Amino acid sequence: MTNENPGITPAAARPRRRPVILVASIVLAVLVIAIGAVVAVNNFAGQQKSESLSALKGDRLNALGDARGKVQPAANAYLAAYKKARNAPASRDQAQKDSQKEKEEFQQASNSARSALQELKSGNGSGDTPVGVAVQQLVESHEDYFDYMEGLVESYPQFEGLFRGDDAAGCNGLFVGSKAASLRERQTLLAQAAAPCRKAASELLQSKNNAYVEFARSFNNKVAELEERAEVTAKGEENYAEFVRLKDDFVKRADDAEARNAPDAEVQKIADDAKAVNAQIRANRSEFDFAAKRYLAGVKEMPSLVENVFAKEISADIKHFDSVIPAREQILKDTIDVELTAN
Amino acid sequence: MEETSKESGRGSSRRTGIIVVAVVIALVAGGFGAWFAFFRPSGVQRADVESLDKQRGIVDRSMNLYDPLLEEFTARYTNVVAEEEGDQQKEQVFNQESDLIKRESDVNTGRLDAMAHSPVTQEAEIAEAFRRFKEHYGAVIAYNDQRLINTANITRSMGGPCAPLHKDLNVSGENYAQEYVETADSCLLALASAKDKADADTVQLLEGIEGVVRGQRDKQQEVLDTTDDLARLAKRTTAGVAMLDINDALDKVRTTYEDAVKASSTKLVDDANASNAELERVLKSRLDQFGAAGQEGK
Known part of the structure; x- marks a missing residue:
């Protein structure tokens, strides 16, 4: 504050300096307040973010876990109730009415699980942060699981009804067995049963549950194969009747040729023809045997194809979800921890 | 004033x-x-090390998801290839299921890259352990990407055009030789294209199967080429007897493949686990340094 120009009176300089100081002080004050505000906001935002992450890791995930845990028991309860009603016995419609309560309970369980998932997703679902990515993976796995379970419940009456005597599908008509007097009749009866049965099975192709979808694909092909083989065996049986007639014819021709001492050339011709027919019979026989064996094997496989849907496929799929979902949860929790440590 | x-x-x-x-x-x-x-004091903080250690755990845990995801892929794709006629549905299932695994790998690679950005991995003693970790886990990711391709290629050929060879043909049928040759030709064609992008082990598997199928096919072709009835019967018998060995031959090819795959995957997993343990150890001793020097950074 030394005065370098004594020519100017300090009194004149001071009033001019005063506004400068004033402005400087104001600027400083504003700066201090601004920085203070930035720090406060930053701190507050950071704290809020930490709190929301902690909530995500704790309450949200727990709520989702609880809600998810109720889905499978509710599905099982519905399947059991429906089956019990159907065994009463009751028609499909009646059984659906009788198991309405369980169905609603399942839908409720599935809906609240979905909304718990939605809640977890809201605000955390953007895929450009590590937490967002982990949330997305978790959400996808859950959505797959919920779709799967909903499909399992929704398509169950269709699946369950396929082999029931009172159901429109009437697939048990495929087991013609001893009902047919001839193989042609077997083929006809089979074809009659196969048409509505395959149609009913094809509806399962639209299910949200891939175990039903895959069953429907395999089942349709199996039925198509049965039909094909039934046709081959029926044809083989008819051919056989024709061969018997041909054989009788040959025997007559040979006897006749012998009786009138026919020339060698004619006898040779008869022998050649007989040989050709023999070859045809052999081929017919082999085709028939092959188709018959396959037909029986196909019929025998049918029950296990149906049983495996629940015994193998669905339990394997649920095992898949049981290994994927907890891993996704743990990864999300760990990812949140990383974020919380960094803050 | x-x-x-x-x-x-x-x-x-x-x-x-x-x-x-x-x-x-x-x-x-x-x-x-x-x-x-701008809260970031210079130097590595305790929290940085703790974070990196957690990230390490996340990457390690993420690897466990490949098995269930690939099993899922195999199950879905095998069914649609075996049972569906339409290419569109096969393509749809393939895209949907393989996309899941591709995204999984992208995320895992992203996690590895994020670790590389940690200030901790810049430190000399940790950098080396992390380099190995990244290399081995990167290899596990790449291996699983390759497994996806291998599985798809094997399913597409063996579950597709090759399947009727041992399923639908009537060995004692009159046209067996003709049918076998025709089916074998389309099977061989599918096997050849399945080698595209497959790894060495899988190519070896496919070539082994090709060898077996081609051998049988040529024997059946000889039956077709023979005009003399008696000679034809003889050829047919030989070709039929040779068919009895086909399962042994295929089994041998398959076992070789499975052993090779097992060996290479075991090595990959062992290496990855070792690098994981090493990184964990290095990070733990780095954390201990904070304990010794009080709560402050270095």
Whole structure:
């Protein structure tokens, strides 16, 4: 504050300096307040973010876990109730009415699980942060699981009804067995049963549950194969009747040729023809045997194809979800921890 | 301010004092604020090490998801290839299921890259352990991407055009030789294209199967080429007897493949686990340094 120009009176300089100081002080004050505000906001935002992450890791995930845990028991309860009603016995419609309560309970369980998932997703679902990515993976796995379970419940009456005597599908008509007097009749009866049965099975192709979808694909092909083989065996049986007639014819021709001492050339011709027919019979026989064996094997496989849907496929799929979902949860929790440590 | 106008002399020095105090307060506050706002003291902090260790755990855990995801892929794709006629549905299932695994790998690669950005991995002793970790886990990711291709190629050929060879043909049928040759030709074609993008082990598997199928096919072709009835019967018998060995031959090819795959995957997983344990150890001893030096950074 030394005065370098004594020519100017300090009194004149001071009033001019005063506004400068004033402005400087104001600027400083504003700066201090601004920085203070930035720090406060930053701190507050950071704290809020930490709190929301902690909530995500704790309450949200727990709520989702609880809600998810109720889905499978509710599905099982519905399947059991429906089956019990159907065994009463009751028609499909009646059984659906009788198991309405369980169905609603399942839908409720599935809906609240979905909304718990939605809640977890809201605000955390953007895929450009590590937490967002982990949330997305978790959400996808859950959505797959919920779709799967909903499909399992929704398509169950269709699946369950396929082999029931009172159901429109009437697939048990495929087991013609001893009902047919001839193989042609077997083929006809089979074809009659196969048409509505395959149609009913094809509806399962639209299910949200891939175990039903895959069953429907395999089942349709199996039925198509049965039909094909039934046709081959029926044809083989008819051919056989024709061969018997041909054989009788040959025997007559040979006897006749012998009786009138026919020339060698004619006898040779008869022998050649007989040989050709023999070859045809052999081929017919082999085709028939092959188709018959396959037909029986196909019929025998049918029950296990149906049983495996629940015994193998669905339990394997649920095992898949049981290994994927907890891993996704743990990864999300760990990812949140990383974020919380960094803050 | 009123005072200053009354007594300018005394006021001037007091004002100077106030200004000095204000400036000091402002500087301190500013500095404090800046420190707070750009809160990152130089050097590696304890939290950085803890974070990196958690990230390590996440990457390691993520690898466990490949098995269930690939099993799922195999189950879905095998069914649609075996049972569906339409290419569209096969393509749809393939895209949907393989996309899941591709995204999984992208995420895992992203996690590895994020670890590389940690200040901790810049430190000499940790950098080396992390380099190995990244290399081995990167290899596990790449291996699983390759597994997806291998599985798809094997399913597409063996579950597709090759399947009727051992399923739908009537060995004692009149047209067996003809049918076998035709089916074998389309199977061989599918096997050849399945080698595209497959890894060495899988190519070896496919070539082994090709060898077996081609051998049988050529024997059946000989049956077709023979015009003399008796000779044809003889050829047919030989070709039929050779068919009995086909399962042994295929089994051998398959077992070789499975052993090779097992060996290479075991090695990959072992290496990855070792690098994981090493990184964990290095990070733990780095954490211990903080404990020894109090709570502060170095």
